[in-house]
Amino acid sequence: MIDAQDYAEFARFLSECCGLVLGENRQYLVASRLSRLLGEFGYGKVEDLLRALRQSSNPTLKSRVIDAMTTNETSWFRDGYPFEILRQILLPELEARKKPIRIWSAACSSGQEPYSIAMVISEWEASFPPKTSPVSILATDLSESVLAEARVGLYDGLSIVRGLTPERRQKYFDTVENGHRIKPDIQRRVRFQKLNLMDSYAMLGKFDIIFCRNVLIYFSAETKRRIFDGLARQMDPGGYLFVGASESVSSYTDAFEIVRTPLGSLLRRRS
Structure with a gap:
C-alpha cells in the first residue's frame, strides 16, 4: 500500500x-x-x-x-447534440461572416472528437456548396501517447463502434489488417499538437469555436477558473464554447452566457 x-x-x-x-x-x-x-x-x-x-x-x-x-475516456460524436449544433447552426452562421473558421478541440484524447468534427464539416461542405470560409481544426492534449494514436488514426473493433453509425464507418474508414484507419481526406483536416491546459494558450491564436468537454471535472475550482479565463481570451466576443453535459461555468467565470437552442445548449463569449 x-x-x-x-x-x-x-x-x-x-x-x-x-x-x-x-x-x-x-x-x-x-x-x-x-x-x-x-x-x-x-x-x-x-x-x-x-x-x-x-x-x-x-x-x-x-x-x-x-x-x-490521465483518463482518456472518449467516443465518436459523444452526446450527439454538440455536433448537430455545429452542423445546423454554427457553421452556417460563421460562414455568413465570410472569413476562415477556426475550431479547437482541447483535451482531444485519441482523436475521436476532432475527427468527428471533421466528418461534420465534410458533410456540411458537401450539402451546401460552395463554401467561401475554410475551416481549420486544432486538436490538443497533454498526453504524447494518445496524440501519437490520434495522428495515426487507427482504431480497433471496439473503439470504432462507440458512437459511429455503420454508414459513417463505411464512408470515413478503410479496413486494414489491425483495425480501421481514418481516411486521408478526414485525417488531413485536423492538426494535432501537445498542450497542457495549465499553460498559456496565447500562441494558439483566436478561435471561433472551442470544444473543452468532460475534462475539467477532474480539476480544482481554482484551476477551472484559470482555464475558463484562458479559453475566453482565445476567442472574440460571440465565439462559442462547448463543455460537457454535466459541466457548468457559472461558478468560475462570467465571460460566457448560455445559449439555448432546440438541439441543446452551449456557451457564447460575452461582448
Missing part, C-alpha cells in the same frame, strides 16, 4: 503539473494505473517509482506517469 506521505506528494505533483485532483483515499487507483510502468522503468514497487519521480528530472518518466494517470 502507498503510504500517506508518498500519496500526498504524488497528488501534489499531479495538481501542479497538470491540474488533476486525486482526492482522498485513491491509493488503489494510483497503484493500478502505475503498476504497468514498473517493468518499463525497472522498479519493483509503485512506491519506488513514486520516490524516483520525486527525485529524478527524467522527462520521460514524468510524461509516462502523467499519461498513465
